[in-house]
Amino acid sequence: MAVYTEVSDDDLQAFAAAYDFGRVVGCKGIAEGVENSNYLLETTTGPLILTLYEKRVDPADLPFFIGLMEHLAAAGVQCPIPLKGKDGKALRTLCGRPAAVITFLQGMWPRKIAPEHCQELGRAMALMHEAGKSFAMSRPNNLSVAGWRPLFERTGQSAEDMEPGLVEKIRGELDALEKDWPKQASADLPSGVIHADLFPDNVFFLDRKCSGLIDFYFACTDYLAYDVAICLNAWCFEPDGAFNITKANRLFTSYESVRPLSKREKELMPLFARGSAMRFMLTRLYDWVNTPAGALVKPKDPREYLHKLMFHRGVSVMADYGLNA
Amino acid sequence: MAVYTEVSDDDLQAFAAAYDFGRVVGCKGIAEGVENSNYLLETTTGPLILTLYEKRVDPADLPFFIGLMEHLAAAGVQCPIPLKGKDGKALRTLCGRPAAVITFLQGMWPRKIAPEHCQELGRAMALMHEAGKSFAMSRPNNLSVAGWRPLFERTGQSAEDMEPGLVEKIRGELDALEKDWPKQASADLPSGVIHADLFPDNVFFLDRKCSGLIDFYFACTDYLAYDVAICLNAWCFEPDGAFNITKANRLFTSYESVRPLSKREKELMPLFARGSAMRFMLTRLYDWVNTPAGALVKPKDPREYLHKLMFHRGVSVMADYGLNA
Numbered sequence: 001m002a003v004y005t006e007v008s009d010d011d012l013q014a015f016a017a018a019y020d021f022g023r024v025v026g027c028k029g030i031a032e033g034v035e036n037s038n039y040l041l042e043t044t045t046g047p048l049i050l051t052l053y054e055k056r057v058d059p060a061d062l063p064f065f066i067g068l069m070e071h072l073a074a075a076g077v078q079c080p081i082p083l084k085g086k087d088g089k090a091l092r093t094l095c096g097r098p099a100a101v102i103t104f105l106q107g108m109w110p111r112k113i114a115p116e117h118c119q120e121l122g123r124a125m126a127l128m129h130e131a132g133k134s135f136a137m138s139r140p141n142n143l144s145v146a147g148w149r150p151l152f153e154r155t156g157q158s159a160e161d162m163e164p165g166l167v168e169k170i171r172g173e174l175d176a177l178e179k180d181w182p183k184q185a186s187a188d189l190p191s192g193v194i195h196a197d198l199f200p201d202n203v204f205f206l207d208r209k210c211s212g213l214i215d216f217y218f219a220c221t222d223y224l225a226y227d228v229a230i231c232l233n234a235w236c237f238e239p240d241g242a243f244n245i246t247k248a249n250r251l252f253t254s255y256e257s258v259r260p261l262s263k264r265e266k267e268l269m270p271l272f273a274r275g276s277a278m279r280f281m282l283t284r285l286y287d288w289v290n291t292p293a294g295a296l297v298k299p300k301d302p303r304e305y306l307h308k309l310m311f312h313r314g315v316s317v318m319a320d321y322g323l324n325a
Numbered sequence: 326m327a328v329y330t331e332v333s334d335d336d337l338q339a340f341a342a343a344y345d346f347g348r349v350v351g352c353k354g355i356a357e358g359v360e361n362s363n364y365l366l367e368t369t370t371g372p373l374i375l376t377l378y379e380k381r382v383d384p385a386d387l388p389f390f391i392g393l394m395e396h397l398a399a400a401g402v403q404c405p406i407p408l409k410g411k412d413g414k415a416l417r418t419l420c421g422r423p424a425a426v427i428t429f430l431q432g433m434w435p436r437k438i439a440p441e442h443c444q445e446l447g448r449a450m451a452l453m454h455e456a457g458k459s460f461a462m463s464r465p466n467n468l469s470v471a472g473w474r475p476l477f478e479r480t481g482q483s484a485e486d487m488e489p490g491l492v493e494k495i496r497g498e499l500d501a502l503e504k505d506w507p508k509q510a511s512a513d514l515p516s517g518v519i520h521a522d523l524f525p526d527n528v529f530f531l532d533r534k535c536s537g538l539i540d541f542y543f544a545c546t547d548y549l550a551y552d553v554a555i556c557l558n559a560w561c562f563e564p565d566g567a568f569n570i571t572k573a574n575r576l577f578t579s580y581e582s583v584r585p586l587s588k589r590e591k592e593l594m595p596l597f598a599r600g601s602a603m604r605f606m607l608t609r610l611y612d613w614v615n616t617p618a619g620a621l622v623k624p625k626d627p628r629e630y631l632h633k634l635m636f637h638r639g640v641s642v643m644a645d646y647g648l649n650a
Contacts, residue, residue, distance in 0.1 A: 006436050008435075008436040009435060012433070025431040025432070025531065027433050028353075028357065029355065030353045031356040032353065032354060040353050040355075040365050042429065047351070047372065104351065107350070107351065108334045108349075111333035112333055206350065
């Protein structure tokens with residue numbers, strides 16, 4: 001829930017004059033997203049989304065994000081499309097911040113995940129990976145293996161305070177991940193554009209069909225299979241922590257109906273799933289440490305992802321994820 | 326900034342089936358309002374507002390609020406109109422809470438107040454007061470003079486912690502307000518429906534004209550002039566605390582162009598302004614005490630309203646508010 005920047009009506013009307021979308025008749029801050037300020041603009045030509053990029057987004061990355069949405073949309077992926085102003089530019093400034101207007105994507109994100117959602121997701125993600133192959137720009141994933149240990153060190157002893165022995169456990173896991181993580185892409189370990197944050201609130205559905213993907217502000221260049229592993233963690237565990245093998249089966253099967261995974265990608269899947277669990281555990285741990293006690297927005301418990309990490313340590317074959325060889 | 330209840334897509338579609346507004350194609354939590362959960366519904370027939378009434382609203386009051394919006398809209402006041410379902414009912418249940426869908430009111434609330442805004446406000450408020458005269462229902466104002474002392478007592482010594490001597494100062498002011506507050510309405514002190522919370526975020530503008538009033542969930546039956554006094558405090562002081570006599574002049578003058586104030590109402594205006602300042606100071610003090618330290622949503626400083634209260638103690642004639650007799 002976040003609106004960090006208040007936009008005055010005068011500022012907004014001046015900003016809107018740079019576009020051709022008609023008259024703004026409403027502007028409501030959206031209570032979703034934690035990185036940027038998002039507004040739902042009602043205009044005489046329909047709804048649009050206005051995003052002000054706050055300090056957690058590096059302005060140097062914006063051309064990548066904007067270019068990626070344009071590229072994916074042109075390739076037929078259902079996602080928001082940045083609107084160009086009369087000057088041909090999609091990025092401009094509002095209230096001292098970089099800002100863009102993107103199309104309104106129909107649909108709602110699922111609050112309760114069913115296997116059918118995972119099936120729709122798998123196909124949509126694979127289509128996005130295929131479409132991303134021809135995208136010319138690249139952006140390193142600064143939340144991949146090289147970034148985890150520095151991030152962990154910044155959380156000090158907080159993991160230990162949370163659970164005695166946890167610091168040692170995480171260090172050991174970091175050692176293993178750093179040792180085993182593949183060093184570079186290859187024909188059987190393709191790299192490309194990944195979304196990197198494909199959680200349920202970034203995947204929209206309409207009448208139980210996936211209507212599109214949003215929020216590309218963590219997108220980067222990395223192993224495509226790693227994106228699948230992120231989804232495995234985000235979509236295939238129940239609220240009580242149980243792994244749902246049916247959901248995983250649907251996710252992988254429908255993904256492979258578009259882009260089959262190589263033998264190497266399948267072998268690496270448990271490692272990627274552990275890495276993905278580490279990445280989200282660490283950012284949650286960081287937020288846990290840096291959120292004041294009693295704050296209204298409660299940080300999420302990092303241990304949910306520690307639990308997932310441990311689950312994947314027990315996986316050796318894809319059959320454990322519900323996918324037969 | 327508040328969305329207290331997460332609505333699932335299945336629950337929403339089932340709820341929407343009770344109405345005739347077409348298909349829901351989007352639903353975004355709105356980061357405004359602190360009492361209820363508000364969603365902007367995008368439908369195939371246009372935008373609508375979905376409100377889930379949270380625990381701070383007494384369900385017994387909802388027929389008054391819904392009936393009032395219907396009545397005012399029918400009388401030509403620009404305000405949201407509750408939508409009736411196929412069963413003819415405007416109130417139903419969603420996620421275990423009372424819920425209603427109201428029309429989307431075009432416009433934006435002003436972040437920076439100009440005298441022209443006060444002029445538009447005065448007229449719109451007076452038209453609402455006139456239209457409310459024929460509304461049959463009534464609802465006592467439980468945040469008027471009788472409610473202030475009990476509310477203050479629930480904040481304990483917190484005012485004293487904030488500023489030594491403050492408890493004594495507030496008690497003295499409560500004594501005076503209770504002694505001087507008029508006991509009942511009369512021909513020269515008309516009572517009727519007041520909005521009771523007509524702050525800038527509840528008044529929408531489009532192209533510098535008032536496009537309507539929203540959020541009637543504090544509305545009640547009270548002296549009409551008291552509503553004007555609330556606006557005097559909410560709209561006619563600068564961020565640095567200075568009283569802006571030009572804004573007050575515009576507010577009163579345009580209000581009187583629709584409904585002239587009686588001599589008695591004018592005489593009571595400084596008292597009503599002190600009472601209104603007391604009411605908002607006390608609810609802010611209460612929130613100040615009851616918000617955990619370090620919370621992301623900072624409570625507003627009650628002393629802003631103490632300062633306004635003190636200003637009104639120095640006012641004896643309407644000329645001090647910029648209105649000549």
